[in-house]
Amino acid sequence: MMAVFTALPRSAIGRCVHEFGQGGVRSIRGTVLGSENSNFYVHTLERRLVATVLEASSVAAPSFSACLAYALCLNGLPTPAPCCGTNAPLCATVGGMILVAGANLLGRVAILAGQAAASRTAGSLAVLHLACLGCMYYCPHIHGEAWVRASAMLAAAHSPRGSQHALEHETSLLARLVLSPGYDRLPRGLCHYDLFQDNVSLVAPSRTARERLSGCFDFHFAGCGQMVMDTAILSEAWRSQCAVRERWDMARAALHAYQTLRPLARRERSCIIEALRSASIRFWTSRLCGYYRHRVTGMRSLHEPRAFRPAWHVRIARASG
Ligand SMILES: Nc1ncnc2c1ncn2[C@@H]1O[C@H](COP(=O)(O)OP(=O)(O)OP(=O)(O)O)[C@@H](O)[C@H]1O
Ligand SMILES: N[C@@H](CCO)C(=O)O
Structure with a gap:
């Protein structure tokens, strides 16, 4: 069972994760939960990440939420900071959609x-x-x-x-x-x-x-x-x-x-x-x-x-x- 609306090819997610400087992809799996966006557990050679393909059409809201998560992380709130790319900070685009990625939190x-x-x-x-x-x-x-x-x-x-x-x-x-x-x-x-x-x-x-x-x-x-x-x-x-x-x-x-x-x-x-x-x-x-x-x-x-x-x-x- 998966909560994925946009089934992206592994190569597309791999390219974004590479853009974030997170190393080569070992495995990708869709999450079970989630009702708004498509989320994937992405394990790279370096880290365990969760990549989210934002299904919303507006660009402003996703970049706001990524900046907010980043700022809150710096302010001591336990929230995963989004990965930064070189060309497009905090998010990448794939197939016309926005993808953000952050640490896969420990636990349940x-x-x-x-x-x-x-x-x-x-x-x-x-x-x-x-x-x-x-x-x-x-x-x-x-x-x-x-x-x-x-x-x-x-x-x-x-x-x-x-x-x-x-x-x-x-x-x-x-x-x-x-x-x-x-x-x-x-x-x-x-x-x-x-x-x-x-x-x-x-x-x-x-x-x-x-x-x-x-x-x-x-x-x-x-x-x-x-x-x-x-x-x-x-x-x-x-x-x-x-x-x-x-x-x-x-x-x-x-x-x-x-x-x-x-x-x-x-x-x-x-x-x-x-x-x-x-x-x-x-x-x-x-x-x-x-x-x-x-x-x-x-x-x-x-x-x-x-x-x-x-x-x-x-x-x-x-x-x-
Ligand atoms: N950083 C993370 N670490 C661990 N698990 C995560 C993380 N981000 C997302 N998940 C997993 O993916 C699921 C869906 O994520 P998220 O809640 O962001 O999706 P959504 O589509 O916005 O859903 P909803 O609006 O129903 O919360 C979470 O319930 C959780 O199981
Ligand atoms: N998190 C919401 C979904 C989006 O509003 C809910 O549980 O209904």
């Missing part, structure tokens, strides 16, 4: 990880926010309110009759928050906007030792915006993955760990419930879109939309076959 992705991992990840998010507070560079949040509304319309076009109103209703809650007085005055900064379990890696230094965070990655949705929304995205993503009785503890652990480093401002605390609900809507619409898109492309590694479905019933059509 944090799927089914517990509260300790959620806390460490939330701490890293706080470090990210603090490191980027003074950043003057502006890159819009591509999965913001406008994207959620557009995606909800797309998902509604595919979803079973009767679900459209549900989608419209939920996305209008996000619009209401964004348009509410005071939203613009919430503290802003650079945000990851997708720090869920699949984008974090954990490693145990020895068999008996506790796992620690070996790194965070996937800055492809990163952009500028209200930091409380980013915090809510993290909290909601981790909360949704655990058993119902543990959900509240998971969210509380994540928010507590975040606030140990960056306490939320009064304004942020007063809209946290709306922010959490909006985060849930963001994931729900992105997963619904991914679900319908991947049914067409036949991709088998799908994110489950139902984890973020609102409490009332919206039927999601089962993939045929």
